[in-house]
Amino acid sequence: MSQTQVIKVTKDTMKRMYAFYDKNRINKNVPYTDFVAQTGTTTITAYTSGKVVFQGPDAAKTAAKWGNSVPSKGKRNSSSKKNTTTLPANFSQLSVLGSDEVGNGSYFGPVTVCAAYVDKTMVTKLKALGVRDSKELTDPQIVQLSSVIKELIPYKLLIVEPEKYNQIQPKYNAVHMKVALHNQAIHLLLNEIAPTKPEAILIDQFTPEANYKKYVRSEQNQVTEKLYFITKGEQYHVAVAAASIISRAAFLEELDKESKELGMKVPSGAGANSDKVAAAVLAKGGIALLSKYAKLHFANTEKAKKSLQNEIGLNRFL
Known part of the structure; x- marks a missing residue:
């Protein structure tokens, strides 16, 4: 049975872990991490804060090599982040506009935000093509799927290059910037598909709903109707999965471009x-x-x- 074990380590221990799992590290875009590794059946996610998460049947055994588990207080904190949004019945089969973003936790590369509209008649086809959580796909699969998806459904992709990001950032904190980008992408896509209207708009939740609505009030062209917020939104509708894949592919393509321009491999994370x-x-x-x-x-x-x-x-x- 799969289990999760969380420990807190010192900087020295983190350095030793980084070296120890050198050949096991995998390329995953997880915000604020030092590395992600896969050893046997255990996935290890090491965060810059010093927290290390072990997941898999042997999580406890693997974690025990490096330190003690964190106090149960951490588990109570995580429970406060559970979804509170109640979605309409049969939500996965509705005509939905979904949005997601990539790159906010990566030092190099842009922030990419995509809004994608999936009519109910396209849900089954997209799932058959393998459109699902981008974290379950390899980078080549993401890039390939993205090109297929973009031929099948309406979408709006916004890319904020680092140079532009650095100009905006002093005025907009990270959350406000994402709110502005999601709102703009959704607004532009709604205009594009008009007079068609989605039955719902699902945003892959990155901040509490009240916080999103607070920030969006300062934006032009505010979209406020039929909005739903839920974490891991790709599990609830393929529209969010499609938006995630398009965003991720654009982020990867921009990283490749940066690498070529600089003459060195530019990492994510x-x-x-x-x-x-x-x-x-x-x-x-x-x-x-x-x-x-x-x-x-x-x-x-x-x-x-x-x-x-x-x-x-x-x-x-x-």
């Missing part, structure tokens, strides 16, 4: 590898170059600066 690449970009073109490819307010920027200073003892790049 915000772990130690991002720090190393950021330091290399700083050495190549200073903060002006880094601002074109990374979200500067992340802690990675300061880490990269310190790393470069320690390595060459110069401030001229910073």
Whole structure:
């Protein structure tokens, strides 16, 4: 039976874990992580906060090698994040506009937000094609599926490149920015499919509903009717899964473009590898170059600066 074990480790232990699981690490875009690894039947997600989550039949045994489980208080906190939205009956078979975003937790690359409309007549076809939670798909599968989906259904994709993100970020915190982008993508898609109207609009929840509505009040073209908010929205309607796949594919394509332009592999996420690449970009073109490819307010920027200073003892790049 699968189980979940959570431990809290020191920075030294995290470094040892990072090295120990070097050959087991997998490329997954999980916000605020140092690494994600797969060893046997156990998945290990190590967060920058020092929290490490082990999932699988042998989770407890694997976790015990590194430390003790966190107090039960953490479990009570997680329960407060359970979905409270009640969806209409037979929701998965309705005509729904779904939206999702990718890239908000990655230091390099853009934030991509997609709204996708799936008419009830297309639900079965999309599922048959394999449209499901993007986390269950490989990157090549995501890119391939995205191109197919975009030929079959209406969608609106917004891409905020790092340079634009850095201009907006001082005025918009991360949540407000995502609210603005979701609202805009949904508004544009509703205009595009008019006079057709979805039976519901499902947003993959990233903030409490009240918080979303607070931020959206400051936006133009506010969409407020038929809105539903639920975490893991792709499990409730294929429209969110389609939006997630399109967003993820666009994010991957932008990372590939950045890699080619910089002449080095640009990683997703915000772990130690991002720090190393950021330091290399700083050495190549200073903060002006880094601002074109990374979200500067992340802690990675300061880490990269310190790393470069320690390595060459110069401030001229910073």
